[in-house]
Amino acid sequence: MSAKSADAPRPRAADPKKVHIADTVMTRYNWYKHVDWLNVFFILGIPFYGCVQALWVPLQFKTAVWAVIYYFFTGLGITAGYHRLWAHCSYSARLPLRIWLAAVGGGAVEGSIRWWARGHRAHHRYTDTDKDPYSVRKGLLYSHLGWMVMKQNPKRIGRTDITDLNEDPVVVWQHRNYIKVVVFMGLIMPMAVAGLGWGDWWGGFVYAGILRIFFVQQATFCVNSLAHWLGDQPFDDRNSPRDHVITALVTLGEGYHNFHHEFPSDYRNAIEWHQYDPTKWSIWIWKQLGLAYDLKQFRANEIEKGRVQQLQKKIDQKRAKLDWGTPLDQLPVMEWDDYVEQAQNGRGLIAIAGVVHDVTDFIKDHPGGKAMIKSGLGKDATAMFNGGIYYHSNGAHNLLSTMRVGVIRGGCEVEIWKRAQKEGVEYVRDGSG
Amino acid sequence: MSAKSADAPRPRAADPKKVHIADTVMTRYNWYKHVDWLNVFFILGIPFYGCVQALWVPLQFKTAVWAVIYYFFTGLGITAGYHRLWAHCSYSARLPLRIWLAAVGGGAVEGSIRWWARGHRAHHRYTDTDKDPYSVRKGLLYSHLGWMVMKQNPKRIGRTDITDLNEDPVVVWQHRNYIKVVVFMGLIMPMAVAGLGWGDWWGGFVYAGILRIFFVQQATFCVNSLAHWLGDQPFDDRNSPRDHVITALVTLGEGYHNFHHEFPSDYRNAIEWHQYDPTKWSIWIWKQLGLAYDLKQFRANEIEKGRVQQLQKKIDQKRAKLDWGTPLDQLPVMEWDDYVEQAQNGRGLIAIAGVVHDVTDFIKDHPGGKAMIKSGLGKDATAMFNGGIYYHSNGAHNLLSTMRVGVIRGGCEVEIWKRAQKEGVEYVRDGSG
Ligand code: HEM
Ligand code: HEM
Ligand SMILES: [Fe+2]
Ligand SMILES: [Fe+2]
Ligand SMILES: [Fe+2]
Ligand SMILES: [Fe+2]
Numbered sequence: 001m002s003a004k005s006a007d008a009p010r011p012r013a014a015d016p017k018k019v020h021i022a023d024t025v026m027t028r029y030n031w032y033k034h035v036d037w038l039n040v041f042f043i044l045g046i047p048f049y050g051c052v053q054a055l056w057v058p059l060q061f062k063t064a065v066w067a068v069i070y071y072f073f074t075g076l077g078i079t080a081g082y083h084r085l086w087a088h089c090s091y092s093a094r095l096p097l098r099i100w101l102a103a104v105g106g107g108a109v110e111g112s113i114r115w116w117a118r119g120h121r122a123h124h125r126y127t128d129t130d131k132d133p134y135s136v137r138k139g140l141l142y143s144h145l146g147w148m149v150m151k152q153n154p155k156r157i158g159r160t161d162i163t164d165l166n167e168d169p170v171v172v173w174q175h176r177n178y179i180k181v182v183v184f185m186g187l188i189m190p191m192a193v194a195g196l197g198w199g200d201w202w203g204g205f206v207y208a209g210i211l212r213i214f215f216v217q218q219a220t221f222c223v224n225s226l227a228h229w230l231g232d233q234p235f236d237d238r239n240s241p242r243d244h245v246i247t248a249l250v251t252l253g254e255g256y257h258n259f260h261h262e263f264p265s266d267y268r269n270a271i272e273w274h275q276y277d278p279t280k281w282s283i284w285i286w287k288q289l290g291l292a293y294d295l296k297q298f299r300a301n302e303i304e305k306g307r308v309q310q311l312q313k314k315i316d317q318k319r320a321k322l323d324w325g326t327p328l329d330q331l332p333v334m335e336w337d338d339y340v341e342q343a344q345n346g347r348g349l350i351a352i353a354g355v356v357h358d359v360t361d362f363i364k365d366h367p368g369g370k371a372m373i374k375s376g377l378g379k380d381a382t383a384m385f386n387g388g389i390y391y392h393s394n395g396a397h398n399l400l401s402t403m404r405v406g407v408i409r410g411g412c413e414v415e416i417w418k419r420a421q422k423e424g425v426e427y428v429r430d431g432s433g
Numbered sequence: 434m435s436a437k438s439a440d441a442p443r444p445r446a447a448d449p450k451k452v453h454i455a456d457t458v459m460t461r462y463n464w465y466k467h468v469d470w471l472n473v474f475f476i477l478g479i480p481f482y483g484c485v486q487a488l489w490v491p492l493q494f495k496t497a498v499w500a501v502i503y504y505f506f507t508g509l510g511i512t513a514g515y516h517r518l519w520a521h522c523s524y525s526a527r528l529p530l531r532i533w534l535a536a537v538g539g540g541a542v543e544g545s546i547r548w549w550a551r552g553h554r555a556h557h558r559y560t561d562t563d564k565d566p567y568s569v570r571k572g573l574l575y576s577h578l579g580w581m582v583m584k585q586n587p588k589r590i591g592r593t594d595i596t597d598l599n600e601d602p603v604v605v606w607q608h609r610n611y612i613k614v615v616v617f618m619g620l621i622m623p624m625a626v627a628g629l630g631w632g633d634w635w636g637g638f639v640y641a642g643i644l645r646i647f648f649v650q651q652a653t654f655c656v657n658s659l660a661h662w663l664g665d666q667p668f669d670d671r672n673s674p675r676d677h678v679i680t681a682l683v684t685l686g687e688g689y690h691n692f693h694h695e696f697p698s699d700y701r702n703a704i705e706w707h708q709y710d711p712t713k714w715s716i717w718i719w720k721q722l723g724l725a726y727d728l729k730q731f732r733a734n735e736i737e738k739g740r741v742q743q744l745q746k747k748i749d750q751k752r753a754k755l756d757w758g759t760p761l762d763q764l765p766v767m768e769w770d771d772y773v774e775q776a777q778n779g780r781g782l783i784a785i786a787g788v789v790h791d792v793t794d795f796i797k798d799h800p801g802g803k804a805m806i807k808s809g810l811g812k813d814a815t816a817m818f819n820g821g822i823y824y825h826s827n828g829a830h831n832l833l834s835t836m837r838v839g840v841i842r843g844g845c846e847v848e849i850w851k852r853a854q855k856e857g858v859e860y861v862r863d864g865s866g
Binding site: 088089125161164235236238261262263264265296298299301302303304305306308309311312315318319322323324365367369390393394395398399402 | 521522558594597668669671694695696697698729731732734735736737738739741742744745748751752755756757798800802823826827828831832835
């Protein structure tokens with residue numbers, strides 16, 4: 001956020017024995033020590049100043065258009081540059097594009113690439129844990145801007161490897177000259193374009209400068225808050241990241257965040273053509289222009305596997321809530337003759353596929369009529385039920401399974417009958433059969 | 434459709450030896466014998482006459498409104514009366530409502546209740562087979578109106594039980610006086626309302642009568658064609674019925690036809706509140722008015738089971754198309770020392786959870802960096818991979834399984850090491866371990 005916090009995660013001369021303020025309880029006497037006032041000034045104070053100024057400074061049409069354009073430039077600096085290029089190396093960029101992204105990304109006033117990408121890598125590696133610098137588990141507001149407004153113990157944040165970033169001269173240069181970059185790209189540049197272009201210096205400063213910074217900041221902060229809070233989890237529900245079109249619209253396409261956390265090395269966040277991901281579209285265009293190359297995509301096979309597994313999980317949850325009838329191995333075993341006798345004594349029993357069902361309460365509701373179902377009571381109705389008279393629907397089979405009360409020893413009637421013959425036992429068929 | 438076809442499925446004095454025209458091949462010489470000219474006149478001729486008349490007869494606003502109202506009345510006569518009440522007994526109706534539905538249903542000119550419900554029961558019992566009177570397997574146009582326009586052998590159509598209908602005096606009376614009902618409710622009534630109401634006798638005849646009949650017919654025919662052709666199959670895909678909102682909009686809510694074929698005894702076709710099913714809403718209102726009772730709903734448990742099973746089927750289909758890696762039991766067994774040796778000889782092998790993976794081609798793509806993954810080659814990287822260094826995502830696990838090349842005899846390294854100790858064999862640890 002500031003030159004100070006840009007370096008914050010690397011405590012240099014801190015006394016290791018001294019307790020960090022973030023590790024002490026906040027009270028009505030020490031709360032102001034918990035606040036990072038410099039960041040409050042950058043994130044809330046300056047926008048407030050911009051709002052006040054806006055009361056006096058009239059908004060010209062050209063300046064408004066320029067502010068929106070510059071909003072997209074600086075926003076893409078964060079999403080395509082800071083995020084997908086440097087934090088995730090999901091594609092490679094040639095020097096001119098890297099310089100451009102480092103410049104406009106700086107104009108978004110969200111800290112240097114080096115500081116930002118380091119924290120972001122920790123966020124991915126330790127998502128939702130205490131080592132995550134902007135864990136949503138600490139509250140939506142905390143993940144949105146609390147983590148910058150309140151002091152954090154830099155030692156708490158997970159360690160990540162940023163050797164690759166230290167080897168990129170653009171990153172190093174931007175980090176060293178961060179304040180100059182912010183002042184120039186954040187304020188002077190938008191002001192100068194409006195001023196030299198159509199003489200609206202103050203408008204450029206207030207609208208394309210300060211207020212535009214505010215909107216870009218709030219929009220990109222949404223990736224840390226909204227994207228971990230609103231939407232579906234089509235790829236994994238282990239952690240908080242979620243996919244939602246609203247977040248995507250606000251964040252230049254970073255809203256498919258469940259996908260992104262699962263496949264962070266993919267240069268896309270949205271994989272469907274109809275989803276809104278202008279960051280992806282920009283990278284693709286840069287590729288066509290020869291400015292970007294080596295765009296990485298996770299294998300489609302693995303992406304689909306994740307989706308299938310997640311769907312499976314949801315189905316299993318639904319399945320567990322439904323009544324599938326007593327499992328066969330938990331049913332009492334019945335003799336065929338007992339079954340026939342009980343049915344003759346008026347119990348509404350029907351044997352289908354070797355299982356006895358009690359349909360007493362269902363007879364009057366049978367969509368095929370009382371007569372039909374009654375004709376099967378006390379008999380082996382397997383064939384009748386499975387097409388002999390009516391080829392029952394899947395729904396009917398499901399319903400049937402909820403009415404199980406026993407299994408016939410030896411299976412269905414014919415088997416019993418055959419066996420009886422083989423064993424020489426005379427088998428008495430039910431007279432009404 | 435007509436008094437004649439209303440009785441068609443019950444051949445009375447037909448010579449059983451004579452081949453029915455529908456069972457002969459259609460040629461350029463006998464095609465006109467295949468056509469049911471009476472139905473052509475009713476379904477196509479009269480609407481054509483209406484269109485011609487519409488050229489001369491001006492459409493008054495009041496008549497237009499009345500035609501639309503009468504369209505809904507007669508349409509509901511078919512959907513709520515013929516279909517859900519009489520064909521499926523999905524609710525019970527008191528005498529006044531039954532008379533009303535028999536009257537307006539007759540005004541839709543689609544045959545008597547008795548004829549219609551008999552065919553419809555056959556359609557449900559023998560869906561998509563040759564015994565289905567309007568099987569979509571014979572073509573979309575055939576299921577829409579071809580089955581009425583072309584002669585059918587009534588003996589081919591599946592037999593169904595309509596004893597309950599023969600016991601309903603309203604049904605019997607309507608069947609006996611069908612022509613009178615059609616003329617009165619189809620033409621005289623709409624004409625008289627417009628004529629006596631605002632003096633537009635001709636408009637009432639052409640618009641609220643003839644053209645309204647045409648639209649009601651075409652709309653309800655869509656249940657047999659469109660509903661078996663367009664949309665999803667959320668409950669069962671054994672047969673052709675499908676759910677689609679467009680069909681629902683056209684057919685007063687009969688478009689959730691996959692649900693309907695699976696649970697025909699349910700008075701609803703749409704089970705979600707936000708789906709369009711005005712027929713269901715009407716029945717529900719009649720219930721509040723005391724005109725209808727005993728509205729049947731299939732058990733929610735069974736409905737959800739159908740949905741879950743169908744989803745499961747789709748997932749299984751997707752799953753089968755993906756590469757899940759060689760199943761463990763088909764992998765060659767490797768000795769731990771062979772594994773270590775091969776890895777030292779430069780093959781990119783890594784053992785995780787007792788399985789050897791060949792990651793040679795993946796090293797350069799590893800999102801965690803080349804160094805990380807290389808540090809696991811030739812070792813037991815189970816712990817590293819599962820959180821020791823990085824708690825890999827589900828996606829990473831999926832990817833890993835596609836790289837399987839062997840299983841280690843005896844499991845992971847520690848187990849082998851322990852066993853070696855127990856067996857008194859000195860186990861030489863890899864120097865770099
Ligand atoms: C064993 C003798 C049975 C016979 C002969 C029989 C016959 C029939 C017939 C003919 C139909 C079709 C109704 C129509 O077309 O309108 C039907 C429907 C149905 N039957 Fe049965 N049935 C029998 C037993 C059962 C049992 C034991 C159950 C369930 C526990 C059951 C559940 C259903 C259901 C839910 C339907 C509605 C239509 C469907 O979902 O396919 N039936 N039955
Ligand atoms: C055994 C040694 C390995 C180590 C120490 C290791 C380490 C890591 C680390 C630290 C990351 C995180 C990168 C970041 O946060 O930016 C990572 C990511 C990843 N690793 Fe590994 N890895 C190892 C092996 C493998 C293997 C064998 C595979 C797969 C075949 C694999 C697949 C991945 C994937 C797909 C990611 C991307 C992030 C994710 O989807 O979670 N790794 N690995
Ligand atoms: Fe995130
Ligand atoms: Fe990310
Ligand atoms: Fe149907
Ligand atoms: Fe039906």
